[in-house]
Amino acid sequence: MYQAMTTLGFASESKFDKDNYQLSGEAPKGSTVLILGAGLAGMTAAYELRKAGYNVKLLEYNQKAGGRCWTLRGGDSYTELGGAKQECKFDEGLYINPGPWRIPYHHHAVLHYCKQFNVKLEVFSQINHNAYVHSSKAFGGKPKRYREVNADFQGHIAELLAKCVNQKGLDDAMSKDDTERLLLVMRQWGSLNGDDKYVKSVEASLMRGYDVMPGGGLMPAEQYGEPMGGIELLNSDLWQHLQTGNLFEYQSTIFQPIGGMDMIAKGFEKEVGSLIRYSSKVTKIHQDDKGVTVSYVDSEKPGDTMTESADWCVCTIPLSILGQIPANFSGKLSSAIRAVPYDTSVKVGLQFKRRFWEEDEHIYGGISYTDLPIEMISYPSTDFHSGGKGVLLGGYLWDANSYEFTAMSPEMRVKKALEYGAQIHPQYKEEFDNGIAVAWHKVPWTNGCYGLWTPESREAHYKNLCEIDNRIVLAGEHASYIPAWMEGAILSSLDAVNRLHAHAQAAKKAEA
């Protein structure tokens, strides 16, 4: 089972072959599977198991499917743990994705199902050379354009390396031809001048832009800008943000579904929605050698306990929740479930009365980075020049910043995001319309953002977490090496159902 999946598309760069996603052979006749959670892992399991002939049911806590694959639009309301309720007041067509918001080109499984379910994709602008990088501790707190930092970083690095070459510092490591070649490369790559210096020049402007841009006719002549000092830049930490777009996970092309991330959830739901019992809060999981029985109550109006039984169970409930549910898992699995804390994260969506970032600052999509607690501001990748209102991701917070914001009321999170953001975009004060803020540790159906593994916990518990435990197998991003990403959830689920299927077939054979 593995072999087909790992040699074709999922786990390598080789040719994607959709035929290898399918479970091989049919389900043992009359076999039933109960799936807990109708997020992407649960719905992937449902879709593939049903195709193989299993009788499938899903229990889902929420009134809709998708789990963390979630989009907030005008008219939606959301109540977090603690009872604070927010109404989303965004204009028609505007949204934020509180959970996943980007799809890397190498997340083949996600892309496969997008294609399968006709979920339309568009380019997500990760890098924008005209967006800002900002440090409150450098350059007087003035935001710099990404392109200036990028150009100046390359220029200064090239100048330093050229200096080493010119001082014969690499003569023991490289041949004369190669050092000469390196010098030529640095001159071009770093826009160095004739003296191998990175300075205000036409060459530098070809990367960093202009103070006065070239024009037409008899407009005034172009003027070059003054590069930042190399040492100041080195010590500013601004250069760190240059690396984001080079990381495998954020490289271009990176996508978003047109209209919101939950278009993927809706795509799955169209296929397996009829199998889902919504508003079902699991209260107990019991398995024996014959099968699994799950107790649940209505999550909206908790009343009588109901039960659902099946031969097998795929459990995709986040470990942060699952650890709280009475269940007779093996000791190994129970230990594994307890070993994985959940990371924290906060996202703030802000609607403004006009798209000032486009109109005033020529920023179309992409992300500005800052050392302020909001960490970043992301601009919409579509509907440029639409003239109407616009929604920014006004903060995406982690670690201590996230904890601090989680402790606030939703209104205060929005207020704080506005205060910090105004240090980068002073227009915030005039143009703010409304906002919404999701703190993942207060999301009732996850109690956190994603499973936070360490090398030690992986070593001790990962295998135990993933292995079939009598009648139950776990799936979800927490049961993958791609934590937090939808790809991890789907791959985990495909691997789990392939193993469960083989196991069920073997069990049937043994029985006969």
Add this chain to the structure above:
Amino acid sequence: MYQAMTTLGFASESKFDKDNYQLSGEAPKGSTVLILGAGLAGMTAAYELRKAGYNVKLLEYNQKAGGRCWTLRGGDSYTELGGAKQECKFDEGLYINPGPWRIPYHHHAVLHYCKQFNVKLEVFSQINHNAYVHSSKAFGGKPKRYREVNADFQGHIAELLAKCVNQKGLDDAMSKDDTERLLLVMRQWGSLNGDDKYVKSVEASLMRGYDVMPGGGLMPAEQYGEPMGGIELLNSDLWQHLQTGNLFEYQSTIFQPIGGMDMIAKGFEKEVGSLIRYSSKVTKIHQDDKGVTVSYVDSEKPGDTMTESADWCVCTIPLSILGQIPANFSGKLSSAIRAVPYDTSVKVGLQFKRRFWEEDEHIYGGISYTDLPIEMISYPSTDFHSGGKGVLLGGYLWDANSYEFTAMSPEMRVKKALEYGAQIHPQYKEEFDNGIAVAWHKVPWTNGCYGLWTPESREAHYKNLCEIDNRIVLAGEHASYIPAWMEGAILSSLDAVNRLHAHAQAAKKAEA
């Protein structure tokens, strides 16, 4: 006039203010302007002059407006100089832009008119980390993924600079604190290991990707790839292509109009189309102190010579054509017109039966670069996973490559582009459907691609080219410091009509 334009939006990064695009004050009563050429420069002039109250007419060689702002779609036909006629057989919705195909975020004038005329824009994928960089002379002619070259280049540069620091090679140039800081930066930026080496490692894989990617459940463990050798990479020239996306002109966000570049031409044409006389080939330009008289014939069915007269003339005819038209320009202007040769370029559009670059190779948009004569292959930035046919820009040739292809028949250009492209995408042979090729030196209405200035010719002739010559002013990309770009054409035109307007007002005053 200038001041408003240069301080607001056009020629600087300051706030764009559309009010400053308008001509100040009204046209002298009853003034007429004849505009030659209904490309973007000509239509900008028509739009703005008419708004100021001038009586405007345009003469256009083609049967439609736009000039080089041109899109070829299924059903279009095109006859080049020499008589070779091509029918475009692309499927519905597919196209190539033989001329401009990208709009940088800092081309404020183009963006202004796109907004004004409701031309919808989308992100053009310039950089794709999963596209190829290819040299027939390096790495056995095997294409490399952009991300691998990018990661390995950074890694090797960082290793070399770290080596210099560790050998105290920069101690005279920097303080101890700063060299220590530089070392930390190189370690992170270059994904160096604990020995400050760039080698096969988890760190390197975070940038360059994996041989076997991380998976879900109990899928086999991830495997890291082996980086390229630093010296081999340095000598391969592949690294040069990394720089493209850093250049001001190609930085993200870079756009394309949804549906084809000529949506911009159509936007203008909707406004000023009623002023255009199409199929008009200018045969003579005569001016005196009273006005301008232009002779022309029907370009489709040359017959009787017709004339059109006006007080003033804005001439946007490419210099390559204008130099062949009898005209009583001043000696200075005539010299300037003769001083600017036109660059050559060839573009080849190839339709394939399926989007194999997406299906087989996970390349979604962006550009692969090669040292083969085709120079690049550009993949569509939209309609991912559409399942139908797809059109690639199968070659964009310059210099000697372009001359060679220009000399071929269109069919041979397509055939050659296929042969070269198959070295990068072997699927070409199976999947090819049809193609079209435009050699700009054979385009009847331009005889070339764009005005090729040198520092010397700028010095000697640029001012003379742009200055009002009695009753005539020239405009177009050739009369700008942004040659080849639509922005140059529009800014040139705005500058020209502002000067002409002031001149006309002053002339009227002097008369009175």
